[in-house]
Amino acid sequence: MPEVTINLAAGRTEEQKKAMMLDITQAVVKHTGVDPEAVVVQINEAPLHNKMKGGKTFVERAAAQKK
Template sequence: MPEITISMAAGRTDEQKAGMMRDITQALVKNLGVEADNVVIQINEAPLTHKMKGGKTFVERKAAQSR
């Protein structure tokens, strides 16, 4: 049973996340030959203030892009 964990910054819609999980499920069915019912996917989301890249939080990075 493949189990996939995805870590990402919060902010996507439930529809976007569901679509992504469906696509990943189908990729595992196609490439690994497993049944969709055996695929488990979990999303771990972090608030933008709890993720950092390049020494700036994602909130700071987003604010800098808006300027």
């Protein structure tokens, strides 16, 4: 059973996440030949204040972009 885990900063809509998981499921089916029922896709979301890049939290990065 193929399992795919995606780590994301929070902020995407439920529709965006569902579409992404569907696309990933279809890619796994296409390239491995497994049944879609065998594919598990999981999204782990981190609140923006719990994720950092380049020494700044994603909250700080978003604030800096608005300036």
